Amino acid sequence: MRVSFKTSYNHDIRLFADGYQASRYAALVVLAVGLPFVLDDFLIGEVTGVLIWAIAGMGLMLLTGHAGQVSLGHAAFLAVGCYAHAILMDRFGLPFLASFALAGVLTGIVGVLIAIPVFRLHGIYLAIATLALSMLVEDIIVLAEPWTGGVIGLTAPTITIGGIDMDRFGSPDRFYWLCLAVVLLITLGYRNILRAPLGRAFVAIRDSEVSAQAMGVRLAWTKAAAFGLSCLITGWAGALLGHFFYTFNHEVFTVVVSIQLLLMIVIGGIGSIHGAFYGALVVGMIPQAINIGRDWITQVIGTGGVAIPGLETGVFGLILVLFILFEPQGVHGRITKWRIYFELFPFYRRDLFRRQRSYLKTERIR
Amino acid sequence: MSLLDVRDVTIRFGGVTALANVSFSVEPGEIFAIVGPNGAGKSTLFNLISRFCEPEAGEVRLDGASILDRRPADMASLGIARTFQNIDLFETSTVLQNLLIGRHTRRRASFASQAVFSPAARREEIAHREAVERVIDFLDLHASREQRIAGLPYGTRKVVEVGRALAMEPRIVLLDEPASGLSTEESRDMQFWISDIRAELGITILMVEHDMGLVSAVSDRVLVLAEGRVIALGTPAEVQSHPEVLHAFLGIDREPEA
Numbered sequence: 001m002r003v004s005f006k007t008s009y010n011h012d013i014r015l016f017a018d019g020y021q022a023s024r025y026a027a028l029v030v031l032a033v034g035l036p037f038v039l040d041d042f043l044i045g046e047v048t049g050v051l052i053w054a055i056a057g058m059g060l061m062l063l064t065g066h067a068g069q070v071s072l073g074h075a076a077f078l079a080v081g082c083y084a085h086a087i088l089m090d091r092f093g094l095p096f097l098a099s100f101a102l103a104g105v106l107t108g109i110v111g112v113l114i115a116i117p118v119f120r121l122h123g124i125y126l127a128i129a130t131l132a133l134s135m136l137v138e139d140i141i142v143l144a145e146p147w148t149g150g151v152i153g154l155t156a157p158t159i160t161i162g163g164i165d166m167d168r169f170g171s172p173d174r175f176y177w178l179c180l181a182v183v184l185l186i187t188l189g190y191r192n193i194l195r196a197p198l199g200r201a202f203v204a205i206r207d208s209e210v211s212a213q214a215m216g217v218r219l220a221w222t223k224a225a226a227f228g229l230s231c232l233i234t235g236w237a238g239a240l241l242g243h244f245f246y247t248f249n250h251e252v253f254t255v256v257v258s259i260q261l262l263l264m265i266v267i268g269g270i271g272s273i274h275g276a277f278y279g280a281l282v283v284g285m286i287p288q289a290i291n292i293g294r295d296w297i298t299q300v301i302g303t304g305g306v307a308i309p310g311l312e313t314g315v316f317g318l319i320l321v322l323f324i325l326f327e328p329q330g331v332h333g334r335i336t337k338w339r340i341y342f343e344l345f346p347f348y349r350r351d352l353f354r355r356q357r358s359y360l361k362t363e364r365i366r
Numbered sequence: 367m368s369l370l371d372v373r374d375v376t377i378r379f380g381g382v383t384a385l386a387n388v389s390f391s392v393e394p395g396e397i398f399a400i401v402g403p404n405g406a407g408k409s410t411l412f413n414l415i416s417r418f419c420e421p422e423a424g425e426v427r428l429d430g431a432s433i434l435d436r437r438p439a440d441m442a443s444l445g446i447a448r449t450f451q452n453i454d455l456f457e458t459s460t461v462l463q464n465l466l467i468g469r470h471t472r473r474r475a476s477f478a479s480q481a482v483f484s485p486a487a488r489r490e491e492i493a494h495r496e497a498v499e500r501v502i503d504f505l506d507l508h509a510s511r512e513q514r515i516a517g518l519p520y521g522t523r524k525v526v527e528v529g530r531a532l533a534m535e536p537r538i539v540l541l542d543e544p545a546s547g548l549s550t551e552e553s554r555d556m557q558f559w560i561s562d563i564r565a566e567l568g569i570t571i572l573m574v575e576h577d578m579g580l581v582s583a584v585s586d587r588v589l590v591l592a593e594g595r596v597i598a599l600g601t602p603a604e605v606q607s608h609p610e611v612l613h614a615f616l617g618i619d620r621e622p623e624a
Contacts, residue, residue: 009495013488189481196480196487197466197473197494200459204467207456214416214450215530216442216471225477271458 015191032180036173044172050284051179052240057268057276058190059234060261065271066199067226068206070123073130074261076137077231079253081107081238083141083148089157091147096159096166100239107235108228115227119220134258141250153249156242168243179240186233190273193229202226263316267323269332278331282319287312367430369394369570370415370538375424377410377594384410386594388424392538397564397571399581399602402591403614408574409451411591412540415572416441416448443471445537449527449544451574455515461526462511465501468533469494501529504566505559521552528559532567539563541573545580553580560584582606590614 004017016022036044060074085103088094094102118129141148148154159166159175166174193199201222204212209219242248260283268279290312327334341348368391377385385407392398400408413419415426417438426433428444436444447468456464472494475487502511505525510518515526524544531539544560545553561584563569575581581588582602590598590605592614598605605611612618 009492009499010488012495013491192481192483192487196475196483196491197470198477198480200463200467201470203459203463204456204470207458208454210418210438211450211454211456212467213418213438214442214448214454215467215534216439217467218439 013195015188029184033177036176041172044176045168046284046288048168048172048176048179049244050280051176051183052237052244053264053284054277054280055179055183055186055240056234056237056261057264057280058186058273059230059232059237061265061268061270061273061276062190062193062202062233063226063230064262065265065275066194066206067202067223067230069223069226070127070262071130071230072127072255072258072262073132073134073137074230074234075253075255075257076130076134077107077111077234078238078241078257079137079141079250080110080231081235082242082248082253083154083238084235085239086154086156086242087147090154096161100236103239104232104235107238108232111231111234112224112228114231115224116220119223119227131255131258134253134255138250138254141253149249151249153247153252154242155247156245159243168246175243182236182240186236187273190233194273198222198225260316263320265330267320267330269330269334272332274332274335275330278335282331283316286315286319290315368392369396369429370572371425371427371430372411372415373425373427375411375414375421375426377407377414377419377421383594385414385421385591388591388594388596390589390596390599392570392572394537394570395564395568396587397560397573397585399585399588400572400574400591401576401578401581401588401605405593406591407594408591409542412448412542412574415540416446442534442536445534446540447531447534447536447538448540449531449542451542451546453520453523453527455523455527455530457516458514460512460514461507461518461529462498462502464515464526464530465498465533466494468501468530469497471534497535498533501532504532504562505529521548524548524552524556525559528556528563532563532569536569538570538572541571541575543574543576545575545577553577556580557583578602578606 006012016025035047039047056074056078059077060071063069063071063074081103084106085099088099088102089096092099114130114133118126121129142150144150156168158170159178161178164174165171166178168175201212201217204215204217205219205222205226212222213219238253241252245252264279264283265275266279267282268277269275294311323330329336370392372391373389375385375388376383388407388411390398400411402408410419414421415433417433417436417440421434428446433441433444441448456467459467473490475484475490479487502508505528507522507525507529510522510526515523518526524547528539528541528544531541541560545556548556557580560571560573560580564571573585585602587600588598588602588605589596590608590611592610597610597614598608600608
């Protein structure tokens with residue numbers, strides 16, 4: 001069992017608890033950077049997809065996992081980021097980096113504008129309002145044909161940074177590194193916010209709005225900030241997603257994607273950055289796993305092409321139900337428990353993570 | 367001039383008059399207790415002062431300035447901290463994080479400087495941390511510093527909530543039944559802390575409490591409410607022998623013969 005002995009306040013504030021933890025994450029980054037040298041182009045494409053979903057997952061995690069505002073409409077913000085980026089590059093001739101940054105900021109502003117009218121809604125009502133938004137944006141994309149290409153959609157412009165081509169299909173390795181860099185920067189920013197007053201304010205409004213207000217946390221402002229930051233990140237994910245799909249139309253950003261994002265963070269482990277990554281991994285890998293499984297079934301049974309309609313959604317649903325029943329903390333929670341089991345071996349107790357019943361329910365003044 | 371001045375406040379919820387023409391004022395450095403049977407309007411009064419509910423008539427002044435146009439989130443920066451009767455902590459966070467929330471109104475670092483965690487943001491975090499550590503020292507919370515609220519015993523949570531209010535470095539702290547549900551020993555600890563908060567930190571205390579032992583041990587003045595009306599105001603000894611108080615609490619209608 002390792003003991004982290006703290007000798008200064010800085011020790012508590014810094015990103016990694018100790019050298020061991022820092023070196024584990026460093027090894028992970030090195031592995032991620034080196035991945036294109038090991039994997040072929042197809043697999044790198046798959047991993048790039050997982051990275052982009054992880055960004056989108058972090059966007060929603062910030063809002064739902066940390067600030068406690070459930071959104072069922074994040075596909076809408078993916079779409080805003082994606083189209084804004086494509087339009088800024090194609091129509092306004094902005095270079096990739098400028099357009100990319102601006103697309104995120106624009107999505108963030110849209111998020112804040114949406115947050116102002118809906119911030120009074122709680123729980124299920126907020127979820128319904130954002131669900132409606134998601135549907136609305138789908139229609140707006142179709143209607144705003146001169147800008148969005150309607151049902152035909154748009155084609156992602158090519159990416160060049162400093163004369164180096166970074167396109168999805170032309171140079172998948174470089175596109176992967178680009179996505180990886182974005183992931184790293186966003187993860188770092190996210191971590192920083194969590195250890196700063198803003199992150200604590202998010203957690204405060206999630207756990208108790210009344211108490212947060214009594215501590216001087218402004219609800220409207222904090223919720224708008226959560227929406228803004230969440231949409232900023234989601235917008236960036238959307239911009240990269242456009243490049244990833246190469247061509248896209250309104251069908252890429254359906255309500256199903258919104259729901260899938262929410263499933264992703266729940267399966268991954270709500271309320272942790274890790275959860276966004278695990279969720280992206282699970283959600284990104286399931287379709288491939290099903291394909292492989294389907295091939296295998298075909299081989300075993302011997303009949304050609306078993307096409308089971310709705311298999312993917314079925315598997316998703318099943319996984320979600322199993323997680324909610326047996327591991328509400330998601331993949332991240334499960335992995336943490338395993339890790340602690342081995343760290344404490346043989347002293348782990350089954351009840352170590354059982355939440356103690358609180359004696360009194362919080363008094364809500366509403 | 368008194369620090370907190372409540373004048374002729376009336377609050378009605380539908381047909382129920384929670385407070386009727388209640389007036390009192392709290393002097394700086396005072397420990398002021400509010401007692402009364404259930405439904406007397408004590409918590410309503412607290413919710414009024416921390417701006418969670420609106421009066422129908424009357425005025426509440428802090429340092430002579432009305433606070434009725436303020437919102438709940440403004441009260442912290444005005445120097446009014448509070449605890450809740452049923453404990454309202456941030457369950458999933460650690461004790462340390464809960465106390466750090468108390469420093470929220472004292473944050474200075476900008477949005478961007480928090481996102482990149484600039485040296486300025488780091489210095490600020492350390493300063494907050496030092497302030498919180500002083501509270502932890504004061505309330506003896508070392509042992510549970512890194513623990514999540516969700517796993518803490520009730521008595522400790524009660525203390526953490528007081529700590530969170532103190533971390534704000536307020537001028538007045540409103541304690542809503544600080545000793546309810548505590549064991550005799552914990553209740554004694556709370557009693558010492560309440561007098562220490564005034565003696566060492568110089569914070570004025572306004573508290574609602576049922577435990578008359580605690581109230582008479584620490585408070586300078588006691589306000590007795592019954593059915594939304596003030597029935598007595600004075601030192602603990604004065605109040606305890608007040609005929610109307612005896613009537614409201616014990617159902618005794620006349621002075622017992624000596």
